Amino acid sequence: MVGVLAPNSRSGGTVDGVGVIDAFRMPVVSELHAFRSFRLVLGRHGAGADCRGSCLHAAPGLIVCWWAGTVMVGGGFYWIIELLRRFANLSLPVAVLLYVLFCAYQGSVFLLFGWLVRTIRRRTSYSMTLLAPVTMVTSELLVPLLFPSHLAIMQAWHPLVIQIADLTGPMGVTALLLMVNGAVYDLLTNDLLTNDLLTRRRKGLALAIAAAVILLAALLYGKFRMQHFDSLSAGAPKLKIGLVQPNVAYNEKGLEHPEQAGSQLTAIQEQSRELEQGGAQLIVWSETSYPYPLPRDFQEDFPESSNQRIRRGFTTPTVVGALTFSPAESTFYNSALLIDREGRATGRYDKMLLLAFGERVPGEKYFPWLRRYIPQGFGSFTPGKEVSALSLRTADGSAWRLGTMICYEDILPGLLRRVGALHPHLLVNLTNDTWFGARAEPLQHLALAVFGSVEQRTSMVRAVNSGVSAFVDANGRVTQKTYAVDPYFHPRPAESSLSTLPLLEGGHTIFAKVGDLFAYLCALATAFLLVRTEQVSAKTRLKKGPQKKLRIVPRGK
Numbered sequence: 001m002v003g004v005l006a007p008n009s010r011s012g013g014t015v016d017g018v019g020v021i022d023a024f025r026m027p028v029v030s031e032l033h034a035f036r037s038f039r040l041v042l043g044r045h046g047a048g049a050d051c052r053g054s055c056l057h058a059a060p061g062l063i064v065c066w067w068a069g070t071v072m073v074g075g076g077f078y079w080i081i082e083l084l085r086r087f088a089n090l091s092l093p094v095a096v097l098l099y100v101l102f103c104a105y106q107g108s109v110f111l112l113f114g115w116l117v118r119t120i121r122r123r124t125s126y127s128m129t130l131l132a133p134v135t136m137v138t139s140e141l142l143v144p145l146l147f148p149s150h151l152a153i154m155q156a157w158h159p160l161v162i163q164i165a166d167l168t169g170p171m172g173v174t175a176l177l178l179m180v181n182g183a184v185y186d187l188l189t190n191d192l193l194t195n196d197l198l199t200r201r202r203k204g205l206a207l208a209i210a211a212a213v214i215l216l217a218a219l220l221y222g223k224f225r226m227q228h229f230d231s232l233s234a235g236a237p238k239l240k241i242g243l244v245q246p247n248v249a250y251n252e253k254g255l256e257h258p259e260q261a262g263s264q265l266t267a268i269q270e271q272s273r274e275l276e277q278g279g280a281q282l283i284v285w286s287e288t289s290y291p292y293p294l295p296r297d298f299q300e301d302f303p304e305s306s307n308q309r310i311r312r313g314f315t316t317p318t319v320v321g322a323l324t325f326s327p328a329e330s331t332f333y334n335s336a337l338l339i340d341r342e343g344r345a346t347g348r349y350d351k352m353l354l355l356a357f358g359e360r361v362p363g364e365k366y367f368p369w370l371r372r373y374i375p376q377g378f379g380s381f382t383p384g385k386e387v388s389a390l391s392l393r394t395a396d397g398s399a400w401r402l403g404t405m406i407c408y409e410d411i412l413p414g415l416l417r418r419v420g421a422l423h424p425h426l427l428v429n430l431t432n433d434t435w436f437g438a439r440a441e442p443l444q445h446l447a448l449a450v451f452g453s454v455e456q457r458t459s460m461v462r463a464v465n466s467g468v469s470a471f472v473d474a475n476g477r478v479t480q481k482t483y484a485v486d487p488y489f490h491p492r493p494a495e496s497s498l499s500t501l502p503l504l505e506g507g508h509t510i511f512a513k514v515g516d517l518f519a520y521l522c523a524l525a526t527a528f529l530l531v532r533t534e535q536v537s538a539k540t541r542l543k544k545g546p547q548k549k550l551r552i553v554p555r556g557k
Contacts, residue, residue: 254291
């Protein structure tokens with residue numbers, strides 16, 4: 001649902017954050033915090049220096065590195081203050097305090113990164129060209145984040161760069177960024193373990209050339225893959241898809257305000273009828289946009305006489321976001337249902353990974369008092385048990401698999417891999433980002449989501465309650481999108497968008513099969529470097545031998 005930083009959609013080149021340059025606008029030095037932190041963490045001693053006499057210098061460097069990460073996160077997650085005030089009705093000072101604590105925690109990725117770099121470079125001469133990408137990927141892998149994010153988000157709008165995600169996932173893009181930063185650092189500082197200036201310069205240049213070759217190879221790979229899937233898409237079957245964006249304020253949902261449910265459903269139905277008239281073969285409603293709860297055994301649309309009828313005046317197959325419940329078990333689910341042309345519910349997916357505090361209360365079993373801080377109706381959902389592909393049958397009799405995800409599930413590579421294993425022809429995401437306003441979060445969510453299309457190599461559609469709804473192709477390019485609106489401050493009527501996407505069977509990529517293998521290899525390499533550092537340190541102590549102790553003889557003896 002979120003990301004560390006998000007490119008500004010109007011300029012296409014800046015980033016909502018502090019001290020960050022958009023890569024490839026300035027030769028891939030996309031993370032000034034990382035570059036500056038290298039020097040701060042390593043201090044003036046550089047690689048291979050004996051830091052036993054300078055340990056006091058390490059702590060300030062690590063603190064600055066942590067501070068760099070905290071500030072960077074703060075620049076991307078400033079919307080959390082408004083979220084806390086809306087969701088938990090917290091006062092501004094308390095919301096700001098929690099925001100600062102959150103940023104400090106998420107920024108600990110940089111703290112771990114700084115510690116790993118400092119520890120390994122203390123006794124060895126490994127270049128930052130190698131060390132920076134390996135340790136940053138390890139840090140992103142090991143630190144559990146409250147909101148999933150990664151540095152790769154900064155390249156979301158640069159399709160050539162992110163194509164390697166079908167091999168490595170987003171962390172491969174993170175590694176590419178840090179590799180280039182490390183090479184620039186090595187080139188500009190000549191901070192290598194040798195006293196010969198000419199040798200240092202040659203090594204720095206050699207590392208820069210090696211990084212440039214790898215970068216060029218990644219870009220050429222991206223160009224080849226994009227051409228390949230553009231060719232496949234041109235000859236693939238097409239599906240005309242309509243997305244409905246209800247633009248309902250977070251505090252006016254029909255599920256909590258029954259008196260508004262009828263008008264909200266009517267607005268969605270009107271947009272759906274227009275989409276059908278425009279030739280839509282599939283219509284997608286956003287997360288829980290159907291304003292009435294549905295029983296778990298729901299099998300067929302309500303009769304025309306019912307005010308709860310889902311489709312009125314149109315028959316196009318529709319993916320409906322709804323709250324489903326089981327009276328017998330007193331359980332609620334965040335669900336997506338596919339209603340076919342005859343009005344039958346032919347498939348259902350229940351959200352598996354529930355949002356903390358919004359749909360579940362972490363630790364409620366052990367700390368029941370947490371429930372007091374959660375608004376009524378929230379934090380009481382039951383997770384789904386398995387991924388599923390909704391089966392869509394079009395008018396010509398063709399059957400297509402829709403890999404369905406709800407909310408922030410479209411930015412979780414692990415769950416996307418499970419969906420990809422079903423080989424969907426289209427990824428469908430139903431989302432409600434209204435709680436986060438219309439500033440950075442909706443674009444951040446979209447920026448993180450585009451990686452899923454590349455990882456699984458199939459198109460994605462995103463129906464979002466208040467934007468950004470979007471169509472994404474198999475190369476991660478956003479072919480069409482709406483705006484983000486905050487209907488709480490700026491009410492707007494429901495709207496829709498219509499576009500045609502190719503249907504490619506996804507889930508056949510290397511990443512879909514091996515997952516985060518690249519990231520685990522980086523973690524293994526980091527562990528090896530740590531062991532190697534300790535071995536070098538032990539040999540150094542052995543060569544110096546035990547230190548002789550001075551014997552103090554009292555006077556008169």
